[in-house]
Amino acid sequence: MSQQMDSSLVLKIAEKFFIKGNPVTAKRVGSGHINDTFQILTDSLNEPDYLLQRINHYVFKDVEALMQNILIVTEHIRAKLIKEGAGDVYKKVLTVVPAKDKKLYYIDENSDYWRVYVLIDPTQSYDVLETEQQAREGGRAFGRFQEQLTDLNSNSLKYTIPDFCNIDFRLKNFHQAMQRNAALRRDEVQNEIEYIIQREDQMRSILQMAERGEIPLRITHNDTKFNNVLLDKGDKALCVIDLDTVMPGYVAYDFGDAIRTIINHAAEDEADLTKITLNIPLFSAYTDGYFENARHFLSPHEIESLIEGVLLFPYMQAVRFLTDYLDGDIYYKVHHKEHNLQRTRAQLKLAFEVETHREELNSIIHTMANKHLIHIQ
Incomplete structure (x- = not known):
């Protein structure tokens, strides 16, 4: 899909949806890597503005299921907010705007898929956390999001990306990439391969807990980057966004993914490994x-699984980067020949730091659980 698009064409697509007022301005916004997003301003002063997104249907192959998932989740949360008497409900949950043919999306003449949300404004988001207050709000937002969905049957949602957080699946792909050795790079990454293989069994701990029936399958976000939380001007969390990967999962996945993106003092692809330390x-x-x-619904076993999620996610991301490196950089965009290897080493260093500080991090988890009157057996 082209990164450039004439604004008049975008406005014509916006007219295919049940928006209030006439669309007059289209401006590209956001820092997402998957979907293209435009802010649509209308000529109505008394009605909201909108976000129009082109859905990457190469990543999300079943757009119908994707949009049904989002509608089910947002309407469930909306009903709860209304029942609670929450003010400004439209600011606290995404609102899907249907197309004029009553579908939740529109397909243009180029076979591109589009959707519209009501714009939540004014808000702000951050790609990188700057303060402990922001980190705390991120935790509140994703804890609240999970809590709001505890009584929604996980079977009601489809898997938009099957096996997205399944370490068995990621390791299977990794071993296949080793066998193929398509880019003839296997011999140069033996240390990284050995590190990954040595830890394969322990990284199955969440799946093993699930197999023993100790932790339930819940509805989780599965992409808990901090920029997927909208905050007000005082940095208070308002709304969780980017619901494309909302599907059945385990709470430790969301916790581990969030921690991976906030605990590293350095960048995800930092070349100087000495800079990778824990915040x-x-x-x-x-x-x-x-x-x-989350204290309202977490079980003792789920609390115990959280540290396993913290350990798993930098490891799993390293597995994915190294798999792509062995295959010749066919999935992730790279800026130089060894970019995926650089990313792999950075994530393995982060995994090592987490592993080294496991007891300290788990102690903090227990301390915070006790602070919020959760009794861990």
Whole structure:
């Protein structure tokens, strides 16, 4: 899909939806890597503005299921907010705007898929956390999101990306890439391969807990980057966004994914591994905020699984980067020949730091659980 698109064409697509007022301005917004997003302003001063998104149907192959998932989740949350008497409900949950043919999306003449949400404004988001207050709000937002969906049957949602967080699936792909050795790079990454293989069994801990029936399958977000939380001007969490990967999962997945993106002092692809150290204050703040809302539903076993999620996610991301490196960089965009290897080493260093500080991090989890009056057996 082209990164450039004439604004008049975007406005014509916006007219295919049940928006109030006439669309007059289209402006590209956002920092997402999957979908193209435009802010649509209308000529009506008394009605909301909108977000128009082109859905990447190469990543999300079943757009019908994707949009049904989002509608089910947002309407479930909306009903709860209304019942609670929450003010400004439209600011606290995404609102899907249907197309004029009554579908939740529109297909243009190029076979591209589009959707529209009501614009939540004014808000702000951050690609990188800057304060403990922001980390705490992120924890509150994702804890609240999970809590709001605890009584929604996980079977009501489809898997938009099957096996997205399944480490068995990721390791299977990794071993196949080793066998193929398509880019003739296997011999140069023996240390990284050995590190991954040595930890395969322990990284199955969440799946093993599920197999023993210790943790339930819930509805989880599965992409808990901090920029998927909208905050007000005072940095208070308003709404969780980017619901494309909302599907059945385990709470430790969301917790681990969030921690992976906030606990690293350095960038995801930092070349200088000495810079990769843990930001413990941000970890503590996020965990504190998370338990504030998640304490209402978490079981003791789920609490015990959280540290396993923290261990799993940098490891799993390293597996994915190294798989792509062995295959010749066919999935992730790279900026130089060894970019995926650089990413792999950075994530393995982060995994090592988490592993080294496991007891300290788990102690913080238990301390915060006790603070919020959760009794761990």
